[in-house]
Amino acid sequence: MTDQEKAPAKRAGWKRDPAKVQQDILQAATREFADNGFNGGRIERIVQLTATSKRMIYYYFGDKEGLWRAVLEDAYTSVRAQEAELDLADLPPLEALRKLFVFTFDHHRRNADFIRLVMIENIRGGHVLASSTKIRDLNRPVVAMLEDICRRGAADGSLRPGLCPLQLHWELSALSFFNMSNRATFSGIFGAGLHDEAGQVRLRDSLADQLIRAVRA
Amino acid sequence: MTDQEKAPAKRAGWKRDPAKVQQDILQAATREFADNGFNGGRIERIVQLTATSKRMIYYYFGDKEGLWRAVLEDAYTSVRAQEAELDLADLPPLEALRKLFVFTFDHHRRNADFIRLVMIENIRGGHVLASSTKIRDLNRPVVAMLEDICRRGAADGSLRPGLCPLQLHWELSALSFFNMSNRATFSGIFGAGLHDEAGQVRLRDSLADQLIRAVRA
DNA sequence: CTTGTTTTGTACCAGACGGTTAAAATACGT
DNA sequence: ACGTATTTTAACCGTCTGGTACAAAACAAG
Numbered sequence: 001m002t003d004q005e006k007a008p009a010k011r012a013g014w015k016r017d018p019a020k021v022q023q024d025i026l027q028a029a030t031r032e033f034a035d036n037g038f039n040g041g042r043i044e045r046i047v048q049l050t051a052t053s054k055r056m057i058y059y060y061f062g063d064k065e066g067l068w069r070a071v072l073e074d075a076y077t078s079v080r081a082q083e084a085e086l087d088l089a090d091l092p093p094l095e096a097l098r099k100l101f102v103f104t105f106d107h108h109r110r111n112a113d114f115i116r117l118v119m120i121e122n123i124r125g126g127h128v129l130a131s132s133t134k135i136r137d138l139n140r141p142v143v144a145m146l147e148d149i150c151r152r153g154a155a156d157g158s159l160r161p162g163l164c165p166l167q168l169h170w171e172l173s174a175l176s177f178f179n180m181s182n183r184a185t186f187s188g189i190f191g192a193g194l195h196d197e198a199g200q201v202r203l204r205d206s207l208a209d210q211l212i213r214a215v216r217a
Numbered sequence: 218m219t220d221q222e223k224a225p226a227k228r229a230g231w232k233r234d235p236a237k238v239q240q241d242i243l244q245a246a247t248r249e250f251a252d253n254g255f256n257g258g259r260i261e262r263i264v265q266l267t268a269t270s271k272r273m274i275y276y277y278f279g280d281k282e283g284l285w286r287a288v289l290e291d292a293y294t295s296v297r298a299q300e301a302e303l304d305l306a307d308l309p310p311l312e313a314l315r316k317l318f319v320f321t322f323d324h325h326r327r328n329a330d331f332i333r334l335v336m337i338e339n340i341r342g343g344h345v346l347a348s349s350t351k352i353r354d355l356n357r358p359v360v361a362m363l364e365d366i367c368r369r370g371a372a373d374g375s376l377r378p379g380l381c382p383l384q385l386h387w388e389l390s391a392l393s394f395f396n397m398s399n400r401a402t403f404s405g406i407f408g409a410g411l412h413d414e415a416g417q418v419r420l421r422d423s424l425a426d427q428l429i430r431a432v433r434a
Numbered sequence: 435c436t437t438g439t440t441t442t443g444t445a446c447c448a449g450a451c452g453g454t455t456a457a458a459a460t461a462c463g464t
Numbered sequence: 465a466c467g468t469a470t471t472t473t474a475a476c477c478g479t480c481t482g483g484t485a486c487a488a489a490a491c492a493a494g
Binding site: 037038119121125126129139143164171173175177179184185186189190193194206207210213214 | 255337398
Binding site: 016018021052053055056059 | 470471472473474
């Protein structure tokens with residue numbers, strides 16, 4: 001029984017590549033955790049998604065919790081990196097804000113796995129994220145963008161005064177996040193009208209309009 | 218050891234009360250599931266929170282999944298029931314809308330367990346909710362309120378035309394829900410400024426203001 | 435009291451699951 | 465070439481956990 005697979009599986013000239021192995025594990029773990037949660041995520045299933053063995057997971061990540069931490073940090077890193085390409089500096093404040101919101105909304109839509117990981121981390125109380133200064137730092141730039149927009153908006157009079165950049169970020173996040181996180185229950189109850197492709201575009205643009213109305217001077 | 222509790226626990230004239238037992242289980246299960254998720258929720262722990270035995274859970278609810286379904290339906294029922302007391306019919310549309318939002322926001326804050334259950338159901342794909350016509354029906358009244366507000370607002374010219382009641386409900390939900398669901402990660406990253414008591418009131422009222430600005434004619 | 439049905443207590447299990455042991459294979463400095 | 469540290473394989477394990485078998489109480493009906 002065991003003989004069948006023993007010989008042919010491993011080639012002679014196979015090069016070792018620890019970094020690659022870790023990336024492989026991380027990717028598989030992301031899939032599994034995003035699909036099934038932390039407690040529902042199965043190490044064995046992660047192994048099957050991987051070219052390596054169970055032992056490797058524990059070798060590189062210690063335990064399930066350590067793997068979760070790595071997955072979460074990796075997710076934040078890659079998602080926030082995508083935001084860096086956004087350049088709003090030379091747009092008028094209101095246009096910059098609209099563009100930022102539209103981007104954020106779409107960005108959340110593109111990163112369903114990330115949303116699910118954050119949902120799961122929230123259910124777990126956020127204690128992993130709380131002890132990760134790395135993740136905290138990754139999030140500063142987004143708010144910095146809004147601080148800039150608010151500053152310029154106050155200066156040229158296009159935005160009403162007293163706006164809080166952090167709260168603005170909270171609002172963009174809330175709308176964009178909820179759109180993904182509660183899709184299942186919301187469209188389960190009220191139908192998929194807001195969540196099919198056309199509905200999403202309509203919703204997004206309508207929200208953008210409302211946002212502008214809410215903040216302009 | 219076992220003798221200590223045996224005799225005094227059950228009186229001779231003790232009446233059986235199946236309904237009470239089920240309620241007891243449901244309450245304990247709600248605690249456990251809300252705290253630890255579905256997969257993280259432990260039947261044995263639920264038993265310990267209960268005056269009954271593990272056998273009873275399976276007797277009344279079949280299996281863990283059945284228990285989850287019962288918990289979710291129970292939660293929706295009681296939470297939506299609380300909303301019924303709200304009377305907006307004789308308020309001007311804009312005031313009614315503000316009051317509805319403030320209520321919704323506070324209501325979500327008061328029902329942290331419910332929020333967590335909905336989060337969990339969403340992570341699980343919402344398949345339980347999808348097959349529950351009961352829950353679907355429970356949610357109609359909220360949207361009906363908004364339909365009424367929009368109708369009256371269009372009639373007296375206080376609301377701008379073209380507003381979608383369902384989208385409005387989506388927005389109120391998004392802000393109120395996100396406020397609870399992502400508290401851990403958001404305040405973990407950006408500090409608790411928006412989530413302490415004073416911050417919450419400020420946030421709520423500020424959002425209400427923005428909402429009014431966004432929808433008035 | 436007898437009989438049938440509902441409700442409950444006790445003890446138990448099979449499988450799943452996270453994690454480990456021990457050693458072999460490979461890379462690498464000297 | 466050789467010794468040492470790193471990386472990988474394969475088999476294994478203790479415990480936890482959802483779920484059950486069995487039958488005794490409690491109750492209702494006749």
